[in-house]
Structures are given as structure tokens and as C-alpha cells.
Amino acid sequence: MTATTPHPPLTVSPEWLHQHLDDADLVVVDATAHLRVPTDGPAVLTSGAETYRPEHIPGAVFADLLVDFADPDAPQPFTAPDHERFVAAAGALGIGDGATVVVYDQHDGFWATRFxxxxxxxxxxxxxxxDGGLPAWKAAGYEVTDVVPEPTPRTFTGTRRPELFRSTRDIADALDDEQTVLVNVLDEPTYRGEVDTYPRRGHIPGSINLPVFTLRDPETGTLRPTEELRREFEAVGLLDDDRTVVTYCGGGIAATGVAHALALVGRDDIAVYDGSMNPWAGDPELPLVTGDSPR
Structure with missing residues (x-):
């Protein structure tokens, strides 16, 4: 094993990970959850634990975003828990001081960016x-395993960064703030209020629409070239350092995909509305609008 892993960029290729897989300080994390949306009922969320066990990257541990890394008392799934609960769960997986973490998931990448x-x-x-998660790893010809490792616990001493988080109250209080840009990352029909995905249709007033799935190559699931992303973000004013950018989606998961892509081009200060449309559309007192983006 090598002594340390060089500090990686914000996304790495399967080749990079394969090269560093035996590094002593590297912690590989499968953060998969599964979301099934039936045509005639509510969405069904399940842990990725059962699909992790028979097939994962060698040495990878599993992070349960539905249980260990969520607030058990919150009305919405995936709600960020208190710092102490997170620290305990992370440390138990070997995530902490001196570690370098590579996170992936088994499909679209947004569970990975959430973690x-x-x-x-x-x-x-x-x-x-x-980049591209487990499908890209397998496409590159690298092995998977069913051997579940025993993590070596670490001490996690990070200090919470509240500027990266927004609550429903925070969003409501900033509706008239011209220096805050709200980015709805859902598909256009949902954003415009043409489908009944949530209790009420539409988007938060003033939001622009930037569908997260457009940031990835549909064939490979990997991110589009950085310069292409930069041009797209510049065109809608998201690289203006004088403006605060907050992303949101349906439940606070896909929103992190746009936050991650923005970090790749230099905006590593993007906040995420935790909960997103689930609590907002579920409160009849909060405003929603339909139609096109204001941009």
C-alpha cells in the first residue's frame, strides 16, 4: 500500500480510482439508494444495501443515506441529521481525519453527489x-466483488459549514433577495407545472430551470466536458461571485448534482435546499408559479 493518496480533483475517472485503490488512506463509499416512481402511486424509496452486497467496487463500504445519514425524526426522507449523528456514522465507516474519500453510486450519480x-x-x-459511478467502473473492465470489508473507524473532526445548507424558512425569507438565484434542477415539464409530481404544481417564484440530467452524457452517464458546463453556467449567470446560488429539486438529492458540477468550474460555495419541493409544495401557504423560466 502507498502511504497517502494525492488530494484528488472533485471528480475522478475509473482509471484514477483503480490506480489508487490500494492506498492506505483511501475510503471508497457506495452511497446508493433506489427511487422507484410508479405510474399510479407515490414514489418508493429503498436503501441500496441489498444491491451493494453482491456487487461493489473492491474495498468499498456502504453509506445508508436513508438511515444512518438522515434525521430519523424528520418528516422528509434524507433530511440532514444533526452534526453529531453524521460524525458518528461517518467515523464508523472509516471516514475522518487523514482519509481521502471517493464516493459513487450504482446508477445516475446523484446519490453520490448528495453524499x-x-x-x-x-x-x-x-x-x-x-465520474459515471459503478456503470463506468464496470465498463472500464474493472472487477467487482461481493466481499464486504470491515471498516477501520476514524475520528471525524470537521466543522459544519452552514452556508452550504438552506431550509424552507431560509428560502421563504430570501424570495425578494435579488442577489439570491434559485435553481430548479428538475425536468422542464415538472418545473413549468405541467405534471402532478408533487402535491402542487409549479416552481418557487423567481427560480430558473437547469435540468440536472442535461449535464451528463446520456450514453455514458459521465459529466459533459468542463468547458461546456462552464459556458452553460455563464449563460444563466451562475458564475457571478456576487450572487448566492441555491439549488433545489424534489427531495434535495438531484440538486447536489448541479452543485457538484458548479464546483467543478469554480463555484464551490453553492447551497442546497434540503427537502426541496417535498416540503415546499406540501405547504399550501408557500407560493408556487407555473410557466417558463424568468431568465
Whole structure:
């Protein structure tokens, strides 16, 4: 084993991970959850634990975003827990001082970016995302395993960064703030209020629409070239350092995908509305609008 892993960029390739897989300080994390949306009922969320066990990257531990890294008393799933609960769960997986973390998931990458964002929110910076996740790893010809490792616990001493988090009250209080840009990352029909995905249709007033799925190559699931992303973000004013950018989606997961892509081009200060449309659309007192983006 090598002594230390060089501090990686915000996303790494399967080749990079394969090269460093035996580094002593490297912690590989599968952060998968599964979201199934039936045509005639509510969405169904399940842990990725059962699909992790038979097939994962060698040495990878599993982070349960539905249980261990969520507030058990919150009305919405995936709500960020208190700092102490997060620290205990992370440390038990070997995530902490002296570690470098590579996080991936088994499909679209947004569970991975959720955990990337959450680690940074709790003050841990040595974290990167495997571009394309497990599908890219397998496509590159690298092995998977069913051997579940025994983590070596670490002490986690990060300090929470509240500027990366927004609550429903925070969003409501900033509706008239011209220096805050709200970015809805859902598909256009949902953003415009053309489908019944949530208790009420539409988007938060003043939001622009930037669908997160457009940031990835549909064939490979990997991110588009950085310069392409930069041009797209510049076109909608998201690289203006004088403005605060907050991303949101349906439940606070896909929103982290845009936050991660923005970090790749230099905006590593993006906040995420935890909960997103689930609590907002569920409160009839909070405003929603339909139609096109104001940009």
C-alpha cells in the first residue's frame, strides 16, 4: 500500500480510482439508494444495501443515506441529521481525519453527489465523486466483488459549514433577495407545472430551470466536458461571485448534482435546499408559479 493518496480533483475517472485503490488512506463509499416512481402511486424509496452486497467496487463500504445519514425524526426522507449523528456514522465507516474519500453510486450519480455535498457541509473536504459511478467502473473492465470489508473507524473532526445548507424558512425569507438565484434542477415539464409530481404544481417564484440530467452524457452517464458546463453556467449567470446560488429539486438529492458540477468550474460555495419541493409544495401557504423560466 502507498502511504497517502494525492488530494484528488472533485471528480475522478475509473482509471484514477483503480490506480489508487490500494492506498492506505483511501475510503471508497457506495452511497446508493433506489427511487422507484410508479405510474399510479407515490414514489418508493429503498436503501441500496441489498444491491451493494453482491456487487461493489473492491474495498468499498456502504453509506445508508436513508438511515444512518438522515434525521430519523424528520418528516422528509434524507433530511440532514444533526452534526453529531453524521460524525458518528461517518467515523464508523472509516471516514475522518487523514482519509481521502471517493464516493459513487450504482446508477445516475446523484446519490453520490448528495453524499459528496453532505461531507462538505459537515466540514470534510477530501472527497471526490467517481465520474459515471459503478456503470463506468464496470465498463472500464474493472472487477467487482461481493466481499464486504470491515471498516477501520476514524475520528471525524470537521466543522459544519452552514452556508452550504438552506431550509424552507431560509428560502421563504430570501424570495425578494435579488442577489439570491434559485435553481430548479428538475425536468422542464415538472418545473413549468405541467405534471402532478408533487402535491402542487409549479416552481418557487423567481427560480430558473437547469435540468440536472442535461449535464451528463446520456450514453455514458459521465459529466459533459468542463468547458461546456462552464459556458452553460455563464449563460444563466451562475458564475457571478456576487450572487448566492441555491439549488433545489424534489427531495434535495438531484440538486447536489448541479452543485457538484458548479464546483467543478469554480463555484464551490453553492447551497442546497434540503427537502426541496417535498416540503415546499406540501405547504399550501408557500407560493408556487407555473410557466417558463424568468431568465
Amino acid at each position: 459528496w455535498w453532505h461531507l462538505r457541509y459537515e466540514g470534510f473536504e477530501h472527497v471526490t465523486v467517481l
